[in-house]
Amino acid sequence: MFFFQLALGQEQALDTLVKKFKRYRVNALQEKIYAHIDRNFYLTGETLWFKVYIVDGNFHKPRNVSKVAYVEILDKANLPVLQAKIQLEGGTGNGSFFLPAILNSGNYKFRLYTNWMKNFGPEYFFHHAFTIVNPFVRLERIQSEITISYNADFFPEGGNMVAGIPNKIGFKITDATGKGVSCTGYILNDSNDTLSSFSPSKFGIGHFFFTPSLATRYRVILKDGQGKTSFHPFPQVHPAGYVLHLQDSGQFLRINVTAQSVKLPYVYLFVRARQIIAKAELQTLRQNKARFILNKNELPEGISHFTIFDEELEPVCERLYFTYPQKLLEIELKGRQPQNNYRKRVALSIQTSNDSGIPIPANLSMSVFKIDSLPENQQVEIFHHLWLNADLVGAIESPEYYFNKSDPAARQAMDNLMLTHGWRKFDWKDVMERQQNFTHVPEHNGHIISGFVSNDQGRQSRILTYLASPGRIVRAYGSRSNEQGDILFDIKDFYGSRRIIIQTVDDSTHNYRVNIENPFSSSFDESHLPEFKISRNSENTLLSRSIAMQVQDVYYYDQYSNRYINPVVDSSAFYGEADATYFLDDYTRFQIMEEVMREYVPGVLVRKRKDGFHFIMVDLVNGGLLRGDLMILLDGVPLFDADEIMGLDPLRIKKLEVVKRQYYLGQAAFAGILSYSAYHGDLGGLQLDPRSISLNYDGLQIKRQFASPLYNQQASNRKPDQRYLLHWEPDITTGANGKQVVEFYTSDVPGQYMVVVEGLNDKGFSGSKKYTFTVKAPDKQ
Amino acid sequence: MLRKLLISFLFLISSTAVFPQLASHTTFLYEAIQNATQLYQRAIGSQAKIYNGSRYPESDASVEEHPFFLSDDWFMGDAFYDGELFKNVPLMYDIVTSNLVTEHLSSGHPIQLIGAKLKRFSFAGHYFEKIENESVGGSLPKTDFYDILYGGKTKLIALHQKIVRELIESLEVVTYFPEKTRYFWE
Numbered sequence: 004m005f006f007f008q009l010a011l012g013q014e015q016a017l018d019t020l021v022k023k024f025k026r027y028r029v030n031a032l033q034e035k036i037y038a039h040i041d042r043n044f045y046l047t048g049e050t051l052w053f054k055v056y057i058v059d060g061n062f063h064k065p066r067n068v069s070k071v072a073y074v075e076i077l078d079k080a081n082l083p084v085l086q087a088k089i090q091l092e093g094g095t096g097n098g099s100f101f102l103p104a105i106l107n108s109g110n111y112k113f114r115l116y117t118n119w120m121k122n123f124g125p126e127y128f129f130h131h132a133f134t135i136v137n138p139f140v141r142l143e144r145i146q147s148e149i150t151i152s153y154n155a156d157f158f159p160e161g162g163n164m165v166a167g168i169p170n171k172i173g174f175k176i177t178d179a180t181g182k183g184v185s186c187t188g189y190i191l192n193d194s195n196d197t198l199s200s201f202s203p204s205k206f207g208i209g210h211f212f213f214t215p216s217l218a219t220r221y222r223v224i225l226k227d228g229q230g231k232t233s234f235h236p237f238p239q240v241h242p243a244g245y246v247l248h249l250q251d252s253g254q255f256l257r258i259n260v261t262a263q264s265v266k267l268p269y270v271y272l273f274v275r276a277r278q279i280i281a282k283a284e285l286q287t288l289r290q291n292k293a294r295f296i297l298n299k300n301e302l303p304e305g306i307s308h309f310t311i312f313d314e315e316l317e318p319v320c321e322r323l324y325f326t327y328p329q330k331l332l333e334i335e336l337k338g339r340q341p342q343n344n345y346r347k348r349v350a351l352s353i354q355t356s357n358d359s360g361i362p363i364p365a366n367l368s369m370s371v372f373k374i375d376s377l378p379e380n381q382q383v384e385i386f387h388h389l390w391l392n393a394d395l396v397g398a399i400e401s402p403e404y405y406f407n408k409s410d411p412a413a414r415q416a417m418d419n420l421m422l423t424h425g426w427r428k429f430d431w432k433d434v435m436e437r438q439q440n441f442t443h444v445p446e447h448n449g450h451i452i453s454g455f456v457s458n459d460q461g462r463q464s465r466i467l468t469y470l471a472s473p474g475r476i477v478r479a480y481g482s483r484s485n486e487q488g489d490i491l492f493d494i495k496d497f498y499g500s501r502r503i504i505i506q507t508v509d510d511s512t513h514n515y516r517v518n519i520e521n522p523f524s525s526s527f528d529e530s531h532l533p534e535f536k537i538s539r540n541s542e543n544t545l546l547s548r549s550i551a552m553q554v555q556d557v558y559y560y561d562q563y564s565n566r567y568i569n570p571v572v573d574s575s576a577f578y579g580e581a582d583a584t585y586f587l588d589d590y591t592r593f594q595i596m597e598e599v600m601r602e603y604v605p606g607v608l609v610r611k612r613k614d615g616f617h618f619i620m621v622d623l624v625n626g627g628l629l630r631g632d633l634m635i636l637l638d639g640v641p642l643f644d645a646d647e648i649m650g651l652d653p654l655r656i657k658k659l660e661v662v663k664r665q666y667y668l669g670q671a672a673f674a675g676i677l678s679y680s681a682y683h684g685d686l687g688g689l690q691l692d693p694r695s696i697s698l699n700y701d702g703l704q705i706k707r708q709f710a711s712p713l714y715n716q717q718a719s720n721r722k723p724d725q726r727y728l729l730h731w732e733p734d735i736t737t738g739a740n741g742k743q744v745v746e747f748y749t750s751d752v753p754g755q756y757m758v759v760v761e762g763l764n765d766k767g768f769s770g771s772k773k774y775t776f777t778v779k780a781p782d783k784q
Numbered sequence: 785m786l787r788k789l790l791i792s793f794l795f796l797i798s799s800t801a802v803f804p805q806l807a808s809h810t811t812f813l814y815e816a817i818q819n820a821t822q823l824y825q826r827a828i829g830s831q832a833k834i835y836n837g838s839r840y841p842e843s844d845a846s847v848e849e850h851p852f853f854l855s856d857d858w859f860m861g862d863a864f865y866d867g868e869l870f871k872n873v874p875l876m877y878d879i880v881t882s883n884l885v886t887e888h889l890s891s892g893h894p895i896q897l898i899g900a901k902l903k904r905f906s907f908a909g910h911y912f913e914k915i916e917n918e919s920v921g922g923s924l925p926k927t928d929f930y931d932i933l934y935g936g937k938t939k940l941i942a943l944h945q946k947i948v949r950e951l952i953e954s955l956e957v958v959t960y961f962p963e964k965t966r967y968f969w970e
Contacts, residue, residue, distance in 0.1 A: 025812065028812050028816060029812050029815040029816045029819055030816065030819050031816070032813075032816040032817055032819065032820040033816075059813055059817070061812075061813050062810070062813065066817065068817055068820050068821060119820060278812070441823060444823050444824045444827040445820050445821065445823065445824050446824070447821055447824040447825075448824075448867075448868055451827075480831070481831065482831055491827060491828070491831075492831075493828050493831060493832075493833070495833070495866070495867065573866075573867065573901075575900060575901070577836060578836075578838075578898070579898035579899070579900050579901060580898075580900065624838075624839070624841045625841060625842070662838065664838035664839060665838060665839035665893075666837075666838050666839070667835055667836065667837060667838070667839065667888045667891070667893070667895050668835070668836050669830055669831040669832070669835050669836070670829075670830045670831060670835075670890050672888075672891060
């Protein structure tokens with residue numbers, strides 16, 4: 004009877020665990036983000052194009068929660084050299100960077116995230132390493148480092164190495180740049196006897212079995228191909244704890260738990276993949292052993308996390324396991340002309356289908372570029388990123404290798420990868436806590452400018468602030484600081500770089516300051532950039548590509564390189580149509596603003612008191628006078644003192660709009676609105692209150708248009724055409740039959756060309772396809 | 785009875801036998817999306833773009849009838865305003881002036897939304913959409929918000945209107961709002 008009751012208590016604990024996880028997952032939406040970048044190698048002066056795909060982390064379907072993506076190009080020291088905010092719609096977006104000549108040659112990191120993703124740390128961002136060469140700066144000969152150093156990391160299966168139990172231990176041997184290397188390792192005891200040896204199977208990664216004892220101090224010696232040796236520490240051996248070992252036996256997985264000197268006999272297994280709970284089970288240790296058996300059919304596709312909890316619901320072991328996913332978007336590409344001449348039309352037919360060959364519609368992006376012999380960092384494909392990289396910590400070398408599931412060596416390598424890239428920083432503490440605090444809200448509508456109000460006493464709450472961008476479109480935003488002093492402005496239609504002005508209403512006695520925060524993440528993951536190497540043989544290739552880039556710049560800059568797609572914006576003022584509009588040119592021009600207001604703006608009374616001018620508005624709706632402060636705007640910027648507008652030269656003012664009603668804007672209320680517009684949207688030369696902040700702020704990136712020449716039958720274009728990037732199309736959609744045709748023209752550059760198509764569909768299928776063709780120089784006549 | 789049985793039987797199949805995992809697997813995601821979106825809405829709070837408009841004129845307390853569609857009490861509904869969809873906000877629709885009215889969050893005052901920024905709204909099972917008269921070749925009486933009764937290939941729409949009628953009864957001015965609904969189909 005006693006035993007039965009205890010077991011009931013354990014069942015409840017298991018229930019609590021499941022409940023807590025369920026509570027966590029509905030509060031912690033996972034986003035995964037990916038970018039298809041047109042190439043991997045650039046010269047300064049060229050343009051980098053990219054398409055952004057954003058999906059949920061669970062089913063990989065395009066999602067509309069975040070509407071802004073942050074893109075950064077970071078140098079070796081993680082300093083951002085280029086940054087942009089990209090508008091997302093329906094789960095995709097696209098943009099570009101012109102790579103200026105101030106950039107140095109080297110490897111750079113492209114990283115991508117949303118404001119919401121900042122809550123979960125930079126390891127979850129999308130990262131891609133690529134190369135930029137500045138052809139105008141002589142490349143310095145890099146002294147190749149003579150000191151070769153290796154790193155050996157050990158990952159006991161489940162996390163801990165416990166004495167007296169056979170442990171499966173994963174390892175990863177890397178060089179100084181983080182690249183996997185093949186070395187043989189030996190485990191030595193105190194008297195330098197070799198107890199065991201190991202060597203990696205792929206990319207420096209492998210595993211071995213070892214039963215450690217507490218009495219021995221171990222160390223590891225690595226020997227590389229040249230016979231060079233180095234010593235490394237061996238992971239700590241614990242006297243007590245749990246060891247997890249996963250055994251694959253065809254249809255079933257056995258999860259063996261061995262405990263050493265633990266207090267209580269209960270262990271829990273919790274299995275989840277992409278936040279889907281696959282299993283939660285309780286077992287009793289018998290003779291310090293417990294075994295869970297799992298049918299592989301129970302596991303969702305992708306990475307499953309097997310976590311063992313002890314009696315007190317502390318996670319004690321974790322191990323990852325990979326189930327090969329099925330949701331591959333098949334993309335078929337067919338070219339009409341296998342051999343292409345200069346300036347010829349290429350038509351590529353695209354067919355998208357699911358894994359069983361049934362046509363499905365998809366959203367794709369396509370890049371067509373010349374393959375040159377320059378070194379490239381391969382870009383991870385969308386399918387591999389979503390199913391593998393996005394769920395693992397750290398960079399993964401050649402992820403495509405692991406997906407070759409018919410190759411037993413690749414499957415073994417995948418399992419080793421799971422061992423060594425496990426212990427991802429998924430913190431169970433977050434799950435167990437009642438409240439998750441997410442400081443970064445999703446930008447569900449557009450870019451949110453955030454900041455805080457402070458003075459010498461620290462952050463200040465309940466302070467009303469205004470943000471406005473002077474210009475022809477009258478739009479002002481009010482935000483009252485919250486308990487923490489934070490303010491935020493949900494800005495509509497904010498594209499390109501614009502001046503913004505932020506002010507507080509309060510008088511000068513409190514010395515409130517408004518601080519605007521940098522929306523880009525200031526934390527970085529630990530991944531290294533690969534070493535930048537370029538061989539002497541590449542010189543000619545670089546030279547011809549550099550000449551081509553300059554030729555294009557000279558001949559086509561105005562025509563193609565500098566074209567933008569203007570976003571559609573709502574041009575009406577926030578208050579819509581005013582009750583009265585005055586174009587000052589329609590009237591006798593007065594010398595001072597006071598006369599203007601008194602002579603031909605009925606319904607607005609001008610009062611002059613000791614402290615200066617005041618306006619009072621007649622209520623158009625109910626009659627009588629509106630009580631309270633009215634809002635005075637100049638080019639959309641709120642002015643809090645009527646004297647400021649009265650001091651302005653009326654000749655600089657083009658238009659005055661009057662709203663003669665009690666008006667509400669967010670948290671603020673006004674007794675009417677007076678909205679002045681200067682001729683040039685430049686505040687008519689008004690000097691703003693020195694306490695206000697004025698700065699240039701980058702809104703969403705204005706889209707640059709990819710354009711290229713069209714050669715019709717009578718090609719009479721005598722300009723040279725040295726395009727290396729023949730085509731970039733960020734938004735291709737295939738119809739319900741999965742079909743689409745993309746056309747472009749070849750240039751005057753002969754050689755091999757690569758077509759890369761990537762994309763996904765709304766059912767969570769993703770995939771990519773490569774295709775090559777040759778452009779031959781025409782026969783000399 | 786038979787139909788009821790059949791429905792519950794189908795429900796049983798779909799909830800337990802056929803999609804037991806699928807149902808529980810996808811619902812958490814929708815909840816997560818909703819919760820994340822709500823975090824945004826809470827952060828924006830009373831700054832939301834729907835709280836942008838002029839004060840709706842107070843009605844005369846002596847008037848018994850009202851100018852609103854269906855009721856002069858708040859309905860919770862959705863409105864697509866200033867390029868954004870606002871869900872579950874208090875709404876009243878004045879069909880004398882074609883003004884949609886909502887409640888200002890911090891002051892509690894009724895505010896009328898700017899017609900030019902309002903595309904569509906719905907409450908109490910009615911779905912209103914702005915139809916520009918030019919877009920239908922001037923076949924409607926005016927550009928206004930029409931109640932979309934049936935929105936398939938053939939459209940059935942209605943224009944609900946009230947007019948202000950003032951009568952003198954026992955030496956007092958009494959305001960009436962007789963309602964008129966006109967139907968159109970395409």
